[in-house]
Amino acid sequence: MSTMLDRASAQARDAADPLRARREAFHLPAGVIYLDGNSLGALPRTTPARVAEVVARQWGGDLISSWNAHGWVDAAARTGARIAPLIGARAGEVIVADSTSVNLFKLLVACCQATPERRTILTEPGNFPTDLYIAQGVAATLPDRVVSTVPADHIADAIDDDVAVVLLTHVHYKTGRMLDITAITAAARAKGALVLWDLSHSVGAVDLRLDDWNVDCAVGCGYKYLNGGPGAPAFLFVAERLHDTLASPINGWFGHAAPFDFVDDYRPAPGIVRFQGGTPPILALAALDEGIAQFDGVDWDQVIAKSQALCDLYVTLVEDRCREHGFTLLTPRSAARRGSQVSFAHDHAHAICQALIARGVIGDFRAPDVLRMGFTPLYTGHDDVWRAVDVLVDIMTTRAWDDPRYTERAAVT
Numbered sequence: 001m002s003t004m005l006d007r008a009s010a011q012a013r014d015a016a017d018p019l020r021a022r023r024e025a026f027h028l029p030a031g032v033i034y035l036d037g038n039s040l041g042a043l044p045r046t047t048p049a050r051v052a053e054v055v056a057r058q059w060g061g062d063l064i065s066s067w068n069a070h071g072w073v074d075a076a077a078r079t080g081a082r083i084a085p086l087i088g089a090r091a092g093e094v095i096v097a098d099s100t101s102v103n104l105f106k107l108l109v110a111c112c113q114a115t116p117e118r119r120t121i122l123t124e125p126g127n128f129p130t131d132l133y134i135a136q137g138v139a140a141t142l143p144d145r146v147v148s149t150v151p152a153d154h155i156a157d158a159i160d161d162d163v164a165v166v167l168l169t170h171v172h173y174k175t176g177r178m179l180d181i182t183a184i185t186a187a188a189r190a191k192g193a194l195v196l197w198d199l200s201h202s203v204g205a206v207d208l209r210l211d212d213w214n215v216d217c218a219v220g221c222g223y224k225y226l227n228g229g230p231g232a233p234a235f236l237f238v239a240e241r242l243h244d245t246l247a248s249p250i251n252g253w254f255g256h257a258a259p260f261d262f263v264d265d266y267r268p269a270p271g272i273v274r275f276q277g278g279t280p281p282i283l284a285l286a287a288l289d290e291g292i293a294q295f296d297g298v299d300w301d302q303v304i305a306k307s308q309a310l311c312d313l314y315v316t317l318v319e320d321r322c323r324e325h326g327f328t329l330l331t332p333r334s335a336a337r338r339g340s341q342v343s344f345a346h347d348h349a350h351a352i353c354q355a356l357i358a359r360g361v362i363g364d365f366r367a368p369d370v371l372r373m374g375f376t377p378l379y380t381g382h383d384d385v386w387r388a389v390d391v392l393v394d395i396m397t398t399r400a401w402d403d404p405r406y407t408e409r410a411a412v413t
């Protein structure tokens with residue numbers, strides 16, 4: 001645990017930070033300390049020009065010939081290949097398509113249909129809502145399927161011969177807890193069940209080695225640590241050994257072996273492309289590709305070390321400087337058991353979060369009582385953490401949060 005508590009030490013750490021220059025690649029508004037890159041990644045400075053170029057020159061100038069001339073036709077696989085090294089996969093195992101929710105549907109159905117003698121989709125209570133809702137929808141769509149929920153600590157023991165697929169989120173959105181992906185994946189394999197990991201809060205922030213860990217399938221979000229912009233398309237991963245076993249229920253023509261033959265019968269494309277579905281969103285793909293490009297040439301050990309240092313610093317400062325103010329740490333203290341975000345519970349978390357935002361410190365409130373801060377190693381600095389906690393201390397000691405302005409709830413929290 002860090003003992004660095006004064007601002008000068010935080011600034012000294014930033015000065016020595018090998019990732020320091022990466023921050024300059026992002027547009028960070030003046031007067032804002034942005035601790036929400038785990039929810040919506042910041043805008044890379046190069047993204048507006050990249051998107052403008054695709055709009056004006058490619059779409060505007062070259063029109064439909066761009067499908068070939070500018071490689072639109074395989075843009076989803078190309079950007080997928082760029083994501084592959086971030087998750088420890090091979091280029092041909094990842095494709096960008098649809099939203100995380102839709103990819104969950106596609107892969108859950110595929111996993112269930114590949115194991116027809118097994119009835120259960122096993123997940124944990126309190127998983128991210130869309131994961132639970134999609135699982136419930138899949139169970140309602142396929143004959144004889146059930147969703148079973150077991151607390152994550154007991155999930156490995158709960159995998160039996162009836163489990164078709166284990167669906168879990170690697171880093172929990174609310175608590176930041178990181179599950180033991182290797183142990184759970186191995187337990188599932190030993191019982192003949194497939195695994196589907198949701199990496200939305202992991203990719204771009206923690207160490208991932210899907211191939212080494214024998215992971216079957218995964219999905220992840222493009223607009224969080226990958227900086228792809230609001231509603232960016234998501235990605236999906238299927239281990240190469242399963243490409244011919246799993247079949248997407250969305251037999252879109254862009255997943256066909258020869259879409260421009262316009263034949264009546266579906267024939268899946270070889271490899272990961274079969275999971276693509278329909279026409280890829282070219283403008284959004286350009287923004288996502290630029291977001292992922294921010295990781296080019298990055299030393300992954302440095303990213304992880306910085307993520308852990310920022311989280312440790314935040315925990316230490318809040319526990320030290322807000323000791324009297326009723327915060328309870330929800331995130332595991334051990335860096336090996338958490339992602340790149342830290343949550344504290346507090347009875348007035350919503351009002352505190354609003355008061356922070358009013359002073360330019362952007363974090364998240366998650367119902368019912370969670371104050372969540374995300375630490376993006378590429379553009380968050382130690383001094384940001386120090387100043388954010390300084391504002392928090394002031395809000396707590398002056399009770400600035402206790403104001404009717406801060407109790408109103410907007411549609412998006």
Ligand SMILES: *Cc1c(COP(=O)(O)O)cnc(C)c1O
Nearest residue numbers: 099100101128169173198200221
């Ligand atoms: C953010 C997030 C999603 C997002 O799903 P969408 O389909 O993009 O709305 C899914 N799962 C988890 C765990 C997430 O954190």
